[in-house]
Amino acid sequence: MMGSTLFFIQRFSALFLLGYSLWIMTFVFLNQPLEFTAWQIFTNQLEFLILTTLVAFISILHAYIGLWTVGTDYFTSRTLGFLHPELAKYANLIRGIYTLIFCIVGLLIIFIILLTIWS
């Protein structure tokens, strides 16, 4: 993938997450003291459900790019070789496991969010 594409995905997803956070905070701020019924009505509206679903996917995408960057910085044969020469041989395997763990955790987070808001 092109560097510019990743750059735009990260920036636009960050803006989307910022907008969503501000929207939630504004609601909380304008509805003081916040009562359960008001919060329930707010979280049951279709806009909330759709936007929160989008946030789940977008935040995982945003985090994936960030963590991929971290992984390709610190889990390489060169960087791991600084710790121990033997580790350098397993750099791809270690990075693969790191990516796999993150993907599993990410999918689990999405599943929990979707299950919580749509059930």
Added chain:
Amino acid sequence: MIHINIYRYNPEKDKFPYMQTFEFEKPKRDIMVLELLNQLKEKDPTISYRRSCREGVCGSDGMNINGKNGLACITPLSSVVQKNKLDLRPLPGLPVVRDLVVDMTEFYAQYEKIKPFLQNDVPVDIGERLQSPEDRDKLDGLYECILCACCSTSCPSFWWNPDKFVGPAALLQAYRFIADSRDTKTAERLQSLSDPFSVYRCHGIMNCVSVCPKGLNPNEAIGEIKSMLLSGKNKENIIASDGMS
């Protein structure tokens, strides 16, 4: 007395690198770090370091001086000695050949990658390629780089991926040719930098700017390259749209 700690490593003799301390009498007049090394070398001829012009032009004696990269020949002792202590280490991130001498192969490989020479398909008809004074001004702050590697070796992104991230020194030179009105390969140059590593691994921490002994700003040049990549505009587009307005 000043305590000078020098990184020592001779791969033929030493299993591991170590720091050796030398006692050096405080000079009456301020001297450069290179002069200090020259005087220490008279006492211990095994100390190895590169030097040539001793006036900040050749870029040979780049090293890590009290934790900050710089050229030994233009760094006054008084500006770096703290509590009568001075640590001298090789440039970080590159393999050490011996003591303060590093293997610059990876650094030069990145420099070679950006094709640091003028490319122009249009035949020359008057013997030289002319440039307006305004276009020539755009190269100021770019062409002065002496390739000492102080910037690239202070950059964590270059430490982790010296084979993929081009590094501030080579990117400054890449922009030097991108910005040159006589060069016609801007699109190709940008295309070669468009992957996620070559330019985009720069996160703008500005270590390069902080250490450059020539006072250059590689971070700004990298920003310009990123802007051109992100806007999809290259020099030809900009010149064409300027001409239309």
